[in-house]
Amino acid sequence: MKQFTSVNDVVDLQKLVEEALKLKASPFAFEELGQRKTLGLVFLNPSLRTRLSTQKAAANLGMQVMVMNMDKEGWALETQDGVVMNGSTVEHIREAAAVMGQYCDILGLRSFPKLTDREEDYSEDLFNKFIQFAGVPVVSLESATRHPLQSLADLITIQEHKQSPKPKVVLSWAPHIKALPQAVPNSFAEWMTRAASEGLIDFSITHPKGYELANSFTGNTPLYYNQHEALKNADFVYVKNWSSYEHYGQMPEVTENWMLTEDRIAIHTKVMHCLPVRRDLELSSSILDGPQSLVIQEAGNRVWAAQSVLKQLLENL
Ligand code: SN0
Numbered sequence: 001m002k003q004f005t006s007v008n009d010v011v012d013l014q015k016l017v018e019e020a021l022k023l024k025a026s027p028f029a030f031e032e033l034g035q036r037k038t039l040g041l042v043f044l045n046p047s048l049r050t051r052l053s054t055q056k057a058a059a060n061l062g063m064q065v066m067v068m069n070m071d072k073e074g075w076a077l078e079t080q081d082g083v084v085m086n087g088s089t090v091e092h093i094r095e096a097a098a099v100m101g102q103y104c105d106i107l108g109l110r111s112f113p114k115l116t117d118r119e120e121d122y123s124e125d126l127f128n129k130f131i132q133f134a135g136v137p138v139v140s141l142e143s144a145t146r147h148p149l150q151s152l153a154d155l156i157t158i159q160e161h162k163q164s165p166k167p168k169v170v171l172s173w174a175p176h177i178k179a180l181p182q183a184v185p186n187s188f189a190e191w192m193t194r195a196a197s198e199g200l201i202d203f204s205i206t207h208p209k210g211y212e213l214a215n216s217f218t219g220n221t222p223l224y225y226n227q228h229e230a231l232k233n234a235d236f237v238y239v240k241n242w243s244s245y246e247h248y249g250q251m252p253e254v255t256e257n258w259m260l261t262e263d264r265i266a267i268h269t270k271v272m273h274c275l276p277v278r279r280d281l282e283l284s285s286s287i288l289d290g291p292q293s294l295v296i297q298e299a300g301n302r303v304w305a306a307q308s309v310l311k312q313l314l315e316n317l
Pocket of ligand 1: 178180181183184274275276278
């Protein structure tokens with residue numbers, strides 16, 4: 001593996017999940033591998049799980065970690081080319097990324113979309129420039145359109161908790177008060193589509209009209225506008241809010257209540273969410289506090305997702 005920005009960087013999906021579960025069973029088996037190697041984690045947006053789990057994963061592999069909270073502690077970054085920098089931006093991403101590449105063997109970057117210009121966000125211009133100028137392998141810690149470490153942790157969690165050889169997995173839209181990125185559901189759909197194509201799961205999506213995700217992420221995945229119908233016999237429900245792709249960054253009106261509650265799912269259905277979750281807005285607190293929730297185990301698996309990816313990148317340095 002030379003970089004990790006989407007499921008397309010993964011050659012053997014099942015092997016990566018197996019590797020992550022092996023690392024979970026034996027976290028320090030490769031503690032020499034990352035010795036004298038430095039991981040830099042660059043955040044342009046907030047983070048809890050990604051920051052701590054990736055830091056822990058790197059430490060388990062013997063790496064040194066440096067964290068740069070660019071949004072709060074760095075110079076204001078310019079990302080456009082051909083501008084005279086006589087305004088508020090202080091440093092161009094060309095120099096910033098190249099300099100961080102001098103200090104680090106691997107770099108991680110988190111950068112949310114602005115949700116105003118779809119073409120700009122979906123071009124992943126900032127992310128691609130960072131990769132281009134860093135000159136070292138880059139791991140996505142969530143980009144404008146994807147969150148692959150989250151999706152890998154989700155697949156690990158499904159693999160760990162499944163009760164049948166081919167469980168039914170449903171992505172279900174949830175209400176929110178803010179317009180959120182499509183990165184998490186895009187990525188989840190992309191990873192689950194790949195898992196479904198390898199016969200590991202059955203995958204479908206349910207959301208209100210107006211919240212269709214880009215086809216490049218969902219492919220031929222069955223889509224239901226009726227949540228009740230979609231959730232029948234589901235083994236795993238993945239709850240997430242996202243804003244509209246078509247009416248980009250908008251929140252088209254939804255009249256029905258889409259919040260997942262216990263009465264909407266079977267007793268054996270497990271509930272997942274990437275977190276942070278807004279209780280009793282996206283998901284009922286009775287589900288979150290009950291035996292059907294996997295959200296904490298899922299967050300725990302972020303360590304093994306990050307560690308399996310860092311291990312493959314280190315082996316390729
Ligand atoms: C982010 C998102 O992409 O949906 C990060 C998820 C890992 N979530 C939020 O920004 C939540 C913000 C909020 O106000 O609830």
